[in-house]
Amino acid sequence: MQEHDLSYVRAEMVNAQAAPLGERGLVRWLRINLFATPADAIMTVIGIAILGLVLPPLVNWLFISAQWSGPDRSVCATVSQGGLQPDGWSGACWAFVNAKFEQFMVGRYTISERWRVWLVAIMFVALLVPLMIPRAPYKGLNAIMLFGIFPIVAFVLLVGGVLGLPYVETQLWGGLMVTLVLSFVGIAVSLPLGIVLALGRRSKLPVVKMVCVIFIEAIRGVPLVTVLFMASVMLPLFLPAGMTFDKFLRALIGVALFASAYMAEVIRGGLQAIPKGQYEGADSLGFSYWQKTGLIVLPQALKLVIPGIVNTFIGLFKDTSLVYIIGMFDLLGIVRQNFADAAWASAQTPMSGLVFSGFVFWLFCFGMSRYSMFMERRLDTGHK
Amino acid sequence: MKHTVKVILGAAALGMAASAASAATLDDVKAKGFVQCGVNTALAGFSAPNDKGEWTGFDVDLCRAVAAAIFGDPTKVKFTPTNAKERFTALQSGEIDLLSRNTTWTLSRDTSLGFNFAGVNYYDGQGFMINAKKLPGVNSALQLSGASVCVQTGTTTELNLADYFKANNLEYNPVVFEKLEEVNAAYDAGRCDAYTTDQSGLYSIRLTLAAPDDHVVLPEIISKEPLGPAVRQGDDQWMDIVKWTLYAMVLAEEAGITQANVEEMKNSPNPDIKRILGQEADSKLGTDLGLNNDWVVNIIKGVGNYGESFERNIGQGSPLKIARGLNALWTKGGLQYAMPIR
Numbered sequence: 186m187q188e189h190d191l192s193y194v195r196a197e198m199v200n201a202q203a204a205p206l207g208e209r210g211l212v213r214w215l216r217i218n219l220f221a222t223p224a225d226a227i228m229t230v231i232g233i234a235i236l237g238l239v240l241p242p243l244v245n246w247l248f249i250s251a252q253w254s255g256p257d258r259s260v261c262a263t264v265s266q267g268g269l270q271p272d273g274w275s276g277a278c279w280a281f282v283n284a285k286f287e288q289f290m291v292g293r294y295t296i297s298e299r300w301r302v303w304l305v306a307i308m309f310v311a312l313l314v315p316l317m318i319p320r321a322p323y324k325g326l327n328a329i330m331l332f333g334i335f336p337i338v339a340f341v342l343l344v345g346g347v348l349g350l351p352y353v354e355t356q357l358w359g360g361l362m363v364t365l366v367l368s369f370v371g372i373a374v375s376l377p378l379g380i381v382l383a384l385g386r387r388s389k390l391p392v393v394k395m396v397c398v399i400f401i402e403a404i405r406g407v408p409l410v411t412v413l414f415m416a417s418v419m420l421p422l423f424l425p426a427g428m429t430f431d432k433f434l435r436a437l438i439g440v441a442l443f444a445s446a447y448m449a450e451v452i453r454g455g456l457q458a459i460p461k462g463q464y465e466g467a468d469s470l471g472f473s474y475w476q477k478t479g480l481i482v483l484p485q486a487l488k489l490v491i492p493g494i495v496n497t498f499i500g501l502f503k504d505t506s507l508v509y510i511i512g513m514f515d516l517l518g519i520v521r522q523n524f525a526d527a528a529w530a531s532a533q534t535p536m537s538g539l540v541f542s543g544f545v546f547w548l549f550c551f552g553m554s555r556y557s558m559f560m561e562r563r564l565d566t567g568h569k
Numbered sequence: 570m571k572h573t574v575k576v577i578l579g580a581a582a583l584g585m586a587a588s589a590a591s592a593a594t595l596d597d598v599k600a601k602g603f604v605q606c607g608v609n610t611a612l613a614g615f616s617a618p619n620d621k622g623e624w625t626g627f628d629v630d631l632c633r634a635v636a637a638a639i640f641g642d643p644t645k646v647k648f649t650p651t652n653a654k655e656r657f658t659a660l661q662s663g664e665i666d667l668l669s670r671n672t673t674w675t676l677s678r679d680t681s682l683g684f685n686f687a688g689v690n691y692y693d694g695q696g697f698m699i700n701a702k703k704l705p706g707v708n709s710a711l712q713l714s715g716a717s718v719c720v721q722t723g724t725t726t727e728l729n730l731a732d733y734f735k736a737n738n739l740e741y742n743p744v745v746f747e748k749l750e751e752v753n754a755a756y757d758a759g760r761c762d763a764y765t766t767d768q769s770g771l772y773s774i775r776l777t778l779a780a781p782d783d784h785v786v787l788p789e790i791i792s793k794e795p796l797g798p799a800v801r802q803g804d805d806q807w808m809d810i811v812k813w814t815l816y817a818m819v820l821a822e823e824a825g826i827t828q829a830n831v832e833e834m835k836n837s838p839n840p841d842i843k844r845i846l847g848q849e850a851d852s853k854l855g856t857d858l859g860l861n862n863d864w865v866v867n868i869i870k871g872v873g874n875y876g877e878s879f880e881r882n883i884g885q886g887s888p889l890k891i892a893r894g895l896n897a898l899w900t901k902g903g904l905q906y907a908m909p910i911r
Binding site: 263 | 610611612614616617618619620621622623647648649650652654655658661662750757773776777778779780781782783882883887888889
């Protein structure tokens with residue numbers, strides 16, 4: 186065929202035109218995400234209005250009007266309150282947090298001995314970070330260092346009384362340090378103990394099963410406050426006069442046992458989710474109970490319940506604040522305690538202190554939560 | 570149920586008290602080298618940590634004074650922060666030697682709980698605070714008829730309030746809240762005309778209000794809250810030491826002995842001052858207590874006299890600015906009256 190009468194056919198492709206204005210760039214994004222329907226548009230306008238109302242005063246309070254340093258309450262109080270600020274001033278009193286920062290971190294730990302706490306903190310970070318990065322080498326050695334050697338070194342350093350280190354009684358401990366020690370010990374004890382209890386509860390041996398069930402149900406049946414209160418108030422009455430043993434240790438044991446009972450139930454959930462075929466497969470390969478559990482069942486079960494485990498950890502981390510009721514001061518406790526310092530009493534002090542401690546708690550909990558999501562993705566090998 | 574618990578606790582306490590009685594607290598304290606003192610976990614002006622984390626406050630000073638009397642060194646004391654529930658078991662179980670924690674002296678605490686109160690270091694009582702700008706001309710609680718009153722619920726404060734208004738045939742609207750912070754915020758926002766709690770508390774709350782100078786604390790006190798240091802029953806020597814430490818601080822104020830002038834006062838010709846400071850020839854007053862003869866000198870050097878400690882922690886020298894009121898010396902119309910040292 187000849188190429189005649191095809192003049193209406195274009196010889197070359199038309200240049201692609203840009204998408205209509207409503208379908209590209211910022212406008213498209215706005216249209217799809219914020220103004221897709223009339224209802225969305227109304228919600229967006231209301232949302233922006235609320236943000237417009239809330240954000241400027243919030244930013245102003247948090248940063249612009251905030252006082253960052255000062256010797257005492259005068260920088261955070263208005264003239265009529267006996268301070269330096271003009272009347273009607275309102276801003277965060279970060280000067281209070283600044284002045285008390287070390288106390289918020291380590292409590293009343295002897296000032297000349299605080300380097301020991303910093304040293305422990307550095308060691309903790311140095312051991313924890315490589316363990317959390319999947320590509321870092323020497324995982325086994327690292328884990329032994331963190332869970333085997335580090336607690337002993339940390340104990341010696343923090344408590345002292347040996348190797349020429351002066352003894353620092355736990356009564357003086359406080360702040361973030363108490364929060365972290367309680368949660369680290371709680372986490373490090375509750376995971377293995379929880380696994381043992383969960384396996385025990387599914388055991389076919391009646392005595393083992395009964396002991397585990399009784400322990401789990403008894404602990405889960407009482408609030409943590411009750412456990413701590415019993416340990417701190419009632420226990421001394423039953424011990425012979427003059428015999429006391431460390432209140433912090435009592436709280437540690439209480440918190441660790443409490444977390445273990447919850448952890449056991451989370452892990453039991455994972456164990457139950459493993460299909461029967463996995464057990465039978467392991468049996469057919471001639472695995473012993475421990476081989477079957479350690480190599481086939483637990484790795485799958487633990488992976489399944491990572492969200493539950495981290496949930497328990499986060500709950501435990503925040504529960505440590507309850508030691509306040511037995512006269513120990515975690516981060517929140519010591520912040521609240523310092524509200525009573527008349528040198529810093531002002532209308533802004535309590536809110537500033539609470540915002541600060543809330544922010545620190547959020548940092549840790551958010552970090553744990555993000556890391557658990559990362560681990561879930563990494564360990565996701567299918568099955569679903 | 571509540572009663573049963575009380576009886577059990579009481580019985581346990583008595584058992585403790587009996588077993589602890591045999592041991593002399595002073596010897597224990599000297600052996601370990603410090604006084605273990607129970608204080609409030611946090612109460613503005615009475616016991617609170619400063620920027621360095623050291624305990625300061627009016628109740629804390631008494632602990633330091635006892636340490637100074639025994640060791641000549643006000644720093645030889647360790648503090649156990651106790652809350653309202655823990656404080657009694659801590660003392661009963663021997664965890665602390667002395668409880669100096671704004672504890673009200675009552676009969677049941679003196680008897681069934683097995684304590685002895687060594688005196689009253691602060692006469693407190695429930696009072697009222699009003700906004701003087703909002704209610705001009707009100708200078709007595711009896712003028713509060715028809716007022717709305719902010720109060721924390723579930724406290725004896727609430728009951729005392731009801732009793733007081735009923736007894737005086739006055740009407741009022743209680744505005745109750747669960748948490749102290751809520752009561753403060755409601756009062757500051759003007760939701761009620763008056764605020765009631767212990768007077769010492771009113772002063773520290775006033776500090777956190779938007780315009781503290783607009784608010785005045787009314788003179789009426791509608792309940793008696795004598796706060797003082799407590800020790801275990803059955804150790805008279807230890808109780809004497811705590812009691813006379815407190816008396817010595819009050820007497821020193823009466824005699825004009827201060828932290829600054831205590832050294833020159835030692836040479837004072839006044840026989841009363843000489844006796845107080847243990848400067849009389851062959852004085853046995855201190856040694857009879859089980860202490861040194863310069864025990865009062867050490868107390869005053871360590872923490873100052875009663876008035877100095879008061880003004881520094883809760884009086885004019887502090888942000889709280891609590892007036893002496895009932896806690897003035899008896900010679901100045903107050904109730905602080907110390908037995909003579911002779």
